[in-house]
Amino acid sequence: MEKKTILITGGAGFIGSHVVRRFVNMYPDYTIVNLDKLTYAGNLANLKDIEKKPNYVFVKADIVDENRMKEIFQQYRFDGVIHLAAESHVDRSISHPNEFIYTNIVGTANLLIAARECWKDHTEGKRFYHISTDEVYGSLGKEGLFKETTSYDPRSPYSASKASSDHLVRAFHHTYGLPAVISNCSNNYGSYQFPEKLIPLSINNIRNNKPIPIYGKGENVRDWLFVEDHAHAIDLIFHKGKDGETYNIGGNNEWSNINLIRLLCRILDRKLDRQPGTSEKLITFVKDRAGHDLRYAIDSSKLRRELGWGPSLDFEKGLEKTVDWYLANEEWMNNITSGEYQKYYELQYKLR
Ligand code: NAD
Ligand code: DAU
Numbered sequence: 001m002e003k004k005t006i007l008i009t010g011g012a013g014f015i016g017s018h019v020v021r022r023f024v025n026m027y028p029d030y031t032i033v034n035l036d037k038l039t040y041a042g043n044l045a046n047l048k049d050i051e052k053k054p055n056y057v058f059v060k061a062d063i064v065d066e067n068r069m070k071e072i073f074q075q076y077r078f079d080g081v082i083h084l085a086a087e088s089h090v091d092r093s094i095s096h097p098n099e100f101i102y103t104n105i106v107g108t109a110n111l112l113i114a115a116r117e118c119w120k121d122h123t124e125g126k127r128f129y130h131i132s133t134d135e136v137y138g139s140l141g142k143e144g145l146f147k148e149t150t151s152y153d154p155r156s157p158y159s160a161s162k163a164s165s166d167h168l169v170r171a172f173h174h175t176y177g178l179p180a181v182i183s184n185c186s187n188n189y190g191s192y193q194f195p196e197k198l199i200p201l202s203i204n205n206i207r208n209n210k211p212i213p214i215y216g217k218g219e220n221v222r223d224w225l226f227v228e229d230h231a232h233a234i235d236l237i238f239h240k241g242k243d244g245e246t247y248n249i250g251g252n253n254e255w256s257n258i259n260l261i262r263l264l265c266r267i268l269d270r271k272l273d274r275q276p277g278t279s280e281k282l283i284t285f286v287k288d289r290a291g292h293d294l295r296y297a298i299d300s301s302k303l304r305r306e307l308g309w310g311p312s313l314d315f316e317k318g319l320e321k322t323v324d325w326y327l328a329n330e331e332w333m334n335n336i337t338s339g340e341y342q343k344y345y346e347l348q349y350k351l352r
Pocket of ligand 2: 199213
């Protein structure tokens with residue numbers, strides 16, 4: 001295996017920590033530099049099992065700091081970048097859009113500028129891989145799937161900021177020949193997800209006998225993918241994808257929120273030795289999210305056909321595995337749900 005130095009941004013977050021773990025363990029000849037600002041969503045405890053590996057380096061930095069990004073690129077002379085750092089929660093983008101504009105748009109621009117400068121004499125073998133979301137495509141009605149050719153129609157400050165960053169990546173590829181690739185993925189679930197997102201928030205509330213807040217009538221549909229399957233897709237695209245291309249990644253696994261939460265309640269009743277139906281009583285319908293996208297569903301046939309990718313787990317097994325992980329890692333959950341999280345939770349759910 002060729003020696004390479006790879007920058008992974010946002011590696012202390014949910015998906016980033018799975019990508020860092022996979023690359024550190026599978027590619028001992030690569031040096032993996034995890035660059036993260038450690039916002040509320042970044043947590044080095046997500047990487048405890050690999051933090052002492054000789055091919056892992058952590059750098060605390062903010063991608064919004066342009067000069068720092070240039071210095072770090074000059075110091076490490078990266079061969080590749082996998083860019084995951086972002087503000088990622090739609091509800092926070094509705095209440096506080098600014099951070100999303102700085103980190104997701106300006107931060108991505110800074111990384112593109114630093115990569116272009118660093119690779120200006122030599123782009124052979126280099127790659128800038130931008131991790132994006134299916135939310136850039138907007139919202140579907142009851143039928144249809146997002147394809148790579150679907151027009152962009154972002155509708156929340158979060159998705160608009162991600163769409164902007166995708167456009168910048170394509171512009172740098174087209175204008176300057178920066179070797180770049182993008183993927184747009186559907187909703188991920190699995191271990192180490194911050195409990196502001198539907199699945200870990202609900203698991204935590206059920207465990208503590210607290211209400212499970214469902215926005216609107218719970219009819220919104222998401223396409224769920226196990227996070228390790230996303231990390232596998234990222235590995236394939238990073239190594240075998242084509243510059244200038246976009247790849248959609250999805251689980252082909254659509255669930256309305258209410259049906260998903262009912263399934264989760266059944267799994268938790270079993271795991272917690274509760275009478276069937278006990279956890280469902282915690283379901284509470286609350287005021288809808290502003291501008292709530294109705295349905296996301298991904299056509300990932302290009303990735304399956306061209307790179308031979310496919311999800312490894314069916315959803316019920318994946319969800320059960322996820323529940324087991326959260327129940328076995330109470331301390332991880334308790335550490336991040338004390339303090340600031342309580343304030344966020346009260347404010348976010350009091351307004352509904
Ligand atoms: P996350 O919120 O769990 O983690 C984001 C990480 O980025 C954190 O570690 C945080 O500290 C870091 N970060 C934030 N601002 C930063 C800054 N200015 N400088 C440096 N680091 C910063 O997010 P996630 O759910 O793991 O998502 C990772 C990426 O994948 C994002 O780009 C997101 O848009 C995309 N994505 C997420 C999903 C999903 O379902 N979670 C689906 C598709 C795409
Ligand atoms: O589709 C990919 C996107 O998936 C990623 O780009 C985002 O980073 C990620 O956060 C996720 O966005 P969603 O808004 O779909 O995820 P979230 O877990 O916040 O919500 C999932 C669904 O559940 C959505 O329809 C809103 C609803 N919901 C969410 C919360 C937090 C509730 O009903 N109640 C809640 O308390």
